[in-house]
Amino acid sequence: MSWPNWLPLRADLADLSPYGAPQIDGVIHLNTNENPFPLPNVVASAITERISAVASGLNRYPDRDAITLRTKLARYINEVSNTVFTYDDIWAANGSNEILQTLLLACGGSESLVLGFTPSYSVHPLIARITGTPWINGNRTDAFDLDVESAIEKIEKNAPKLVFVTTPNNPTGNVIPLSDLRKLAEAAARKSALLVVDEAYQEFSTEISAVxxxxxxxxVVVTRTMSKAFAFAGARVGYLIARPELIHALLIVRLPYHLSAITQAAAEVALDHQDELQAEVNLLISERTRVKAGLEQVGLRTIPSSANFLLFTGFSLSSSEVWQRFLDRGVLIRDVGLAGYLRVTIGSPAENDQFLAMLKEIAA
Ligand SMILES: Cc1ncc(COP(=O)(O)O)c(C=O)c1O
Known part of the structure; x- marks a missing residue:
């Protein structure tokens, strides 16, 4: 897009376009790794009740430190990972994207450097760019694994201030074992760098968390989201687990009262219902096995996934042609820009049935 002269947009942003996957009505959405299940009635009603209680107090600013929410998030992480965090070790924001941006506002900038390993979550380099932080790329193997020895070499050679890894990785779905994360944490520490582990899909994995x-x-800094496992993408709640000193640094750049009273209240209720929501995660994990088998039955290949999506390959047409054929039949999947690969989010059993039914005629 060419910008008018009167618009003082930063020159380093002028060639960018807004991030966004297509949002199309009337099709099955298997493109943005959302949880396909509407919130269970019991959770939706509890949220409605809690929000109506909060509504009359909306004349006041919210708790800018979100202490109750952070305490509940700490309890959730402690239960799952057998840790002893308190709210002091947790920070919450409007989605983990805001968490990542806050982190780069505090620790990035032109004097800093971020190292990431693509293909991975494309918003990481985008946020680096927006915050004026130079980005360098490390490689993955042909199977999309992180080669830990070459990653360490890259850290030693380039001395980045931040090292970003995503596990399970998006868009590939594969994990980095904890033993490798430990090696990366040590290498980063030797260069006084943060190791930022994006665990947006952790609940779908059996690997031990980097927390x-x-x-x-x-x-070590771990970012998480309620968008996937908690079926809460529309509420926009992400969080970070780290040492309190890092969280105090984030407070310098976070906007005052950034997390609304409504968001905090809704997220607190969802956390009180984690057991109901976890049952859906288990169903999605078993559906992932079924969809993977369906893809393989028609001769396609999948990358081992510990997330709520599968990256697949082996079709004879181009990625964009296969993507379009699915869309023409009412199923929206994701062309992630990797030639010969497409990504499908695991949907409800009925949605997966529809995806599998059209697979043979389209993709083989
Ligand atoms: C790896 C990864 N990190 C972060 C996010 C952002 O999640 P949120 O909805 O919390 O902003 C996503 C969303 O798809 C993701 O795939």
Whole structure:
């Protein structure tokens, strides 16, 4: 887009377009890794009740430190990972994207450097760019695994201030074992760098979370979201687990009262219902196995996934042609820009049935 002269947009942003996957009505959405299940009635009603209680107090600013929500998030992480965090170790924001941006506002900038390993979550380099932080790319193997020795070399050679890894990785779905994360944390610490582990899909994985490294390594920062496992993408709640000193640094750049009273209240209720929501995660994990088998039955290949999506390959047409054929039949999947690959989000059993039914005629 060419910008008018009167618009003083930063020159380094002028060639960018807004991020966004297509939002199309009337089709099955298997493109943005959302949880396909509407909130259970019991959770939706509890949220409605809680929000009506909060509504009359909306004349006041919310708790800008979201202490109750952070305490509940700490309890959730402690239960799952056997840790001893308090609200002091947790920060919450409007989605983990806001968490990542806050982190780069505080620790990035032109004097800093971020190292990431693509293909991975495309918003990481975008936020680096928007915050004026130079980005360098490390490689993955042909199977999309992180080669930990070459990653360490890259850290040693380039001395980044932040190292971003995503596990399970988006768009590939594969994980980095905890033993490798430990090696990366050590290499990053030797260069006084943060290791930022994006665990947006952690609940769909059996790997031990990187939150268990934080007690030992002060430079480990883990970002999480309620968008996927908690079926809460529309509410916009992400959070970070890190040493309190890092969280105090984030307070310098966070906008005052950034997390609304309504968002905080809704998220607190969802956390009180984590058991009901976890049942859906288990169903999605078993559906992932079924969809993977369906893809393989028609001769396609999948990357091992510990997330709520599968990256697949082996079709004879181009990615964009296969993507379009699915869309023409009412199923929206994701062309992630990797030639020969497409990503499908695991939907409800009925949605997956529809995806599998059209697979043979389209993709083989
Ligand atoms: C790896 C990864 N991190 C972060 C996010 C952002 O999640 P949120 O909805 O919390 O902003 C996503 C969303 O798809 C993701 O795939």
């Amino acid at each position: 268990t490294l934080i007690a030992e390594y002060a430079n």
